[in-house]
Amino acid sequence: MSEPTTDLVHRIETLEAQAAIARLSADYCRGADLRDLELFLSVWADGAVWQVSEEVEFEGLEEIAGAIEKQWESTTRAFHWTSNPAITVNPDGVSARALFDVHTQVQLPDETWLEFAGTYVDDCIKVDGEWQFARRTAQVHSQRVVL
Amino acid sequence: MSEPTTDLVHRIETLEAQAAIARLSADYCRGADLRDLELFLSVWADGAVWQVSEEVEFEGLEEIAGAIEKQWESTTRAFHWTSNPAITVNPDGVSARALFDVHTQVQLPDETWLEFAGTYVDDCIKVDGEWQFARRTAQVHSQRVVL
């Protein structure tokens, strides 16, 4: 006996949510690395919080824009490579928790390269049919200078 | 003419299997790196085999738990970043072969960092509706000390 179509729609929506949230994370990294402000800002919900350390967070698109532009001024280049996605869509279908590990290399103006290992912890919400970050917290596990 | 619903269910199940197996690999890495034994053990089927080199393998949850705890004792930190997933679900729908490339950085107690390049070769099975590793083989292509 075949399943009712409504159940299939729900299962497809969950798969689409996972794909959309993985894409958010890709757009965040690519926006940051290509210094594409429009792309970087496109991933955030209104009033979203970007928590970059235990003490520092930025709230709302204006603060987030200022923060990424400051990062761009203080670094020459950066690469954010994310892996190990673990995306759990909540039963409500419009919110999700996502984890991504991130390997980051950043070049400073003195040409030093820094390497970071971290994890992004994301609260995602679906607004008007589109997934966005309500909060992205960057946990840094390790930082070192690379030669 | 639209396709029969049973065929759609099969296609959705294949997509769900790929997502579930990618999640297994993420949970394995995150369990190992955060030293979360419960998460690390959650990915294995009963009687699963974890083959860590051509000569060494561990069988069953108890041996696997002992092996990862020994790794944690002999290292300070580790990061496992997986990429290039190639997941092939078998026609039976309850078994699959998966490949992931892995870039690993490990810190030893003397603060040396080692870097590995490898591939995971996975036999996955679906038990009681849940995908698990029946066997994960770690192939190491390269190991070097990083400065």
Place this chain on the structure above:
Amino acid sequence: MSEPTTDLVHRIETLEAQAAIARLSADYCRGADLRDLELFLSVWADGAVWQVSEEVEFEGLEEIAGAIEKQWESTTRAFHWTSNPAITVNPDGVSARALFDVHTQVQLPDETWLEFAGTYVDDCIKVDGEWQFARRTAQVHSQRVVL
């Protein structure tokens, strides 16, 4: 009221396209790194273009085969790790644009290791039901010798 089945098929096809294109990229990397010519060539459409720099491109399977074999002769080992997939299937359902970031490590015969950061920009097409690369352009953002 449930949605018409034809719409569900379209949504499933989009998810399948994304999975198939991610797999293409994995097969490209694994083919290159394991020096498996058959696997490496399997990802390209007839007449495909592999653009490896702004000035250099290879067209068709024969030229592409010659180019990868030359890479294999001039290097000892290579690892291509891709991340941040951004795959957009066009409304026609048979073409797509994909972006992947790539972190590459290459060992030269003198045992030097080079590290690259780049982005692949891919034009993908569906031919006889199978997704393939019509063009893959490798953009290199950074290259450095690692110790």
